[in-house]
Amino acid sequence: MVKQQLKQPNFKDRLSQLGYLLKHTFTLVGKDPGIIRPWARMTVYALIMSNLFFLGILAVVLGVKSLAIILLLSAASMFLYKHFYYTRQEMRQSWLVSETLQGRQRSADEAGARVAELSATVRRIALIDMLVSGLILLSKNNDKSSGLLRFLMKGIEEVWDLLNHYLLPSAAVDAYGIKDGIARMKTLQQNVPETLVGVFGIDIAARAVGSIMGFVYFALIVLALCLGLMLGDAVTPFYVGDLVKTFNVQDYGYLPTNLHFSLLPLFIVLWLGKLGSAILERITTSVKVIYFSIFYMRITHSEDIIPEIRGELDGYLKMEDPNPTPITETGIATTS
Template identity: 40%
Template structure:
């Protein structure tokens, strides 16, 4: 079954929110079948979620300590969170590279271990640092604010937005090319340009598709809104038992505690970071399998050949789209 690129984009962009989540859930379920071949695949994800949870906890812990009149300890938490934030790009790329290596070794029939992935990543640590450096650059580019009007600033904003999307996709093709074939970044980028010519006809439609690009925001934003409403109510009614601040509201002094809001955003950020790491893990697994299928199809174990083709073709998304088309025709 071939898969059309424009159709895939349209499917994910136009599906109702509920069906879109179902498609992603199905993709995640099928990804777990790959993970089930070797449990070591999930170990880098576990380490990334722990790292990000500690980073987020230090950051919001600083706010908690500030509210409870411990500014010195609060400032220390902010400093630790800042350094963890800077290093996270290097840590994440290292873990993603290890995950990519384990996935590759699994689909070609070996029995990899996390210890083996650690040894393999040490041989390419300079390449990992290069990719992490580009990640940091793109992070600052993404967070740069260009205000004001004018055609020039509008074009700058469009360029930065496009650059971010291109890098996110390129990054997930670079990971397996470095992890599997030990290619230098420059060489890998050159090879990426030739990669499409080597894609099998049945998979050509999904080359370049970023099918998880908007999922994190679509899932986490509603959660943040709900958490904020609940915590704001608790901030008002809980001002008598928690550290509170007096706010001038239309001439009246109103006691309000920010502790529930800090707690709510801490929980929300923990959830969003774990969800982001999960989405990233799915991408790493997917694109490693994709890269292996394109560049080394003869190495894939025989019993996984058909299973991987269905997995790569996003069969579950195609089926959702076909069901919708049938419903439209019936109407």
């Protein structure tokens, strides 16, 4: 059912969706720090993990082996644990959004207590996410993987991304486990209002981050290669040699006698690119969590949404409303 309903946007649509969501999602839920805080925590976690990895690589290059082992093991540990940490934060965010839609602003402690009640479901979702991510990574890095297998894994990735973003509010709002949450998706589809037919199953901003960062990385790598030639042999640990001799192109008259090259600019570019990618990925994930939490509330608890904004949500969910009305602070949410 889910796979049949999944609609894959093209590149232009991905950018359009991402632009709309980045512009309007946090406006819609206002500036409630409770909703923003899970994104901030995930972003800090991702930045620390990325920095540990690149610092570990730097330590390897500089020959500080003991420090390199500590840094790389720390990065690997954070990489494995991130699925559990991110799932908890996303669950918090989903619950906070649902409470905001009902006119209540909750504290971080209340969100943490709610997620603690759902710890078993959180662990199961995180484990499935880890398994799917691992299989996808293996299929991409294995040269022996057939085209059919990679196509299958791509489909699994898309379906799980959709399932995951419905399971989060299903658990956070109604305390459904994975089995019950998946079983209810057929019912959810049948309960979609006529005005929102076509929204259910959209893979929001599908791989938009990867598409954007692909262009960014290409430009940065070209720049880094030029800087690497300019830097030459100035920084010994990153010096890789004379490219003219390495590639045996001495006979090409239009080339200079020597082309000394340094990997330092490329290393810095990859490091900065990864940090930028991590921030953008966390922002995109958060707006998707908020979007699907709003959609879940709209089709399952429409009567609980504060009346003043209930009718305006459809335009936002269809990404047609140019100026969604804020719900918190400058909007109309109440506190409890």
